[in-house]
Amino acid sequence: MQYHTMIGGGSPPNTSKTTKLERYNSYIRRVNSTKLLQASSKLLFRVTLLVALLLIFFFTVNYPPLSSGSENHHIHSTNNFLSSAFYGSGAAWEKHVRHSSTPRRPNGFSVLVTGAAGFVGSHCSLALKKRGDGVLGLDNFNSYYDPSLKRARQKLLSKHQIFVVEGDINDAELLNKLFDIVPFSHVLHLAAQAGVRYAMQNPLSYVSSNVAGFVNLLEVAKSADPQPAIVWASSSSVYGLNTQVPFSEIDRTDKPASLYAATKKAGEEIAHTYNHIYGLSLTGLRFFTVYGPWGRPDMAYFFFTKDILQGKGINVYMTQDDKEVARDFTYIDDIVKGCVGALDTAEKSTGSGGKKRATAQIRVYNLGNTAPVTVGKLVGILESLLNVKAKKHVIKMPRNGDVPFTHANVSLAYRDFGYKPTTDLAAGLRKFVKWYVSYYGIEARVKKESESNTTDD
Numbered sequence: 001m002q003y004h005t006m007i008g009g010g011s012p013p014n015t016s017k018t019t020k021l022e023r024y025n026s027y028i029r030r031v032n033s034t035k036l037l038q039a040s041s042k043l044l045f046r047v048t049l050l051v052a053l054l055l056i057f058f059f060t061v062n063y064p065p066l067s068s069g070s071e072n073h074h075i076h077s078t079n080n081f082l083s084s085a086f087y088g089s090g091a092a093w094e095k096h097v098r099h100s101s102t103p104r105r106p107n108g109f110s111v112l113v114t115g116a117a118g119f120v121g122s123h124c125s126l127a128l129k130k131r132g133d134g135v136l137g138l139d140n141f142n143s144y145y146d147p148s149l150k151r152a153r154q155k156l157l158s159k160h161q162i163f164v165v166e167g168d169i170n171d172a173e174l175l176n177k178l179f180d181i182v183p184f185s186h187v188l189h190l191a192a193q194a195g196v197r198y199a200m201q202n203p204l205s206y207v208s209s210n211v212a213g214f215v216n217l218l219e220v221a222k223s224a225d226p227q228p229a230i231v232w233a234s235s236s237s238v239y240g241l242n243t244q245v246p247f248s249e250i251d252r253t254d255k256p257a258s259l260y261a262a263t264k265k266a267g268e269e270i271a272h273t274y275n276h277i278y279g280l281s282l283t284g285l286r287f288f289t290v291y292g293p294w295g296r297p298d299m300a301y302f303f304f305t306k307d308i309l310q311g312k313g314i315n316v317y318m319t320q321d322d323k324e325v326a327r328d329f330t331y332i333d334d335i336v337k338g339c340v341g342a343l344d345t346a347e348k349s350t351g352s353g354g355k356k357r358a359t360a361q362i363r364v365y366n367l368g369n370t371a372p373v374t375v376g377k378l379v380g381i382l383e384s385l386l387n388v389k390a391k392k393h394v395i396k397m398p399r400n401g402d403v404p405f406t407h408a409n410v411s412l413a414y415r416d417f418g419y420k421p422t423t424d425l426a427a428g429l430r431k432f433v434k435w436y437v438s439y440y441g442i443e444a445r446v447k448k449e450s451e452s453n454t455t456d457d
């Protein structure tokens, strides 16, 4: 290729010399521009790296992921008491843990409540805190049902100075850390995978929470010094296909009808083992279909209310031999009284350093309402409270783990801690509906509809 560039004026150019010089200059320019390019891309790379590192740092510290993992013990804050998010290792985080679990009454308890953002957990946490006990919550905020309801409960708890650590009961490192910070006198263990029918869809979630998670908690508790006394949620479903009525703690419970029931029954057996070997004081409470304000959206009374208000059809189950299905529906306030009574009468664990020193208390109680009501009647009460006629589809109960009826004998809980349910289904559902319409902001609409329905009648 020839370069016809004029260097100097007048004399004809020495073509060969000019070309060499030109080539040399062009070479130097190319070398320089390449160097420049390399230097600037190095700079760009360093700046990008720095920005990326800064972004990672910023998001990890300020916005840790919501899922519970062993690395990410953090809290979700909702008011001034918990005004920012911290890592589980920070001094501020530890301060919140300590503050929340410190009792404010003489000889008050220091209680770790697992499943604190759940239905029963949030109610019990408030009741304990209100009477001056220290309460620390633990919850993994999973999405089995609408997590925003769990967040709303957490917000309510934080207003009452109850701190909820976001983490999983399977996370031994986190549990050990909490026990290192706080000498818990009690654990109220309510974290679980609930729901009878969902066990067919996601069986392993039941094994993970109700079996592995429980064992993990017991492992940590047995090594803690002092060992806490543990009160935990079993279930009426352990009675399975029992036909002795009313269900009593001495009845056989070896015929569970669902995997859920089987994991709760397994929990009772596991509790016995830890009591026997390590001297842990353990009390299992068999809850009978608990309902009320701030309840669980996966339960029939809750989604019936929603569907009735939305004009959708509901399935009302009948047994295979065309009998009505019934439940011993128990109001949340009665259950809370039972939980507190069980905590108050729980004796201290006897072990230390992971070794049993003496025989420890082991108990199981029914907490029911002692008055079964059919699902048809439940729907009737909701219809009159909502003043809307339900679109009922009466169908045979699918073979999905359900039992035809439940009925609690609560004389043992009455004898040992004065448990006596006082709320019937109509009164309890009235309170639930009041909460429901207020929580979902539909009071005015429901009132208007019920007025127009009353006029139509």
Ligand SMILES: O=C(O)[C@H]1O[C@H](OP(=O)(O)OP(=O)(O)OC[C@H]2O[C@@H](n3ccc(=O)[nH]c3=O)[C@H](O)[C@@H]2O)[C@H](O)[C@@H](O)[C@@H]1O
Pocket: 194, 195, 196, 234, 235, 236, 237, 287, 288, 289, 290, 298, 299, 300, 301, 314, 315, 316, 317, 325, 326, 327, 375, 397, 402, 404
């Ligand atoms: O007592 C207990 O231990 C259990 O109580 C409830 O389980 P369940 O009694 O089956 O409560 P729901 O799922 O709310 O069902 C209540 C009744 O409504 C019936 N049902 C349910 C769903 C439906 O679409 N239609 C219907 O008629 C069920 O057969 C049952 O008789 C809870 O969901 C469990 O977590 C708890 O452990």
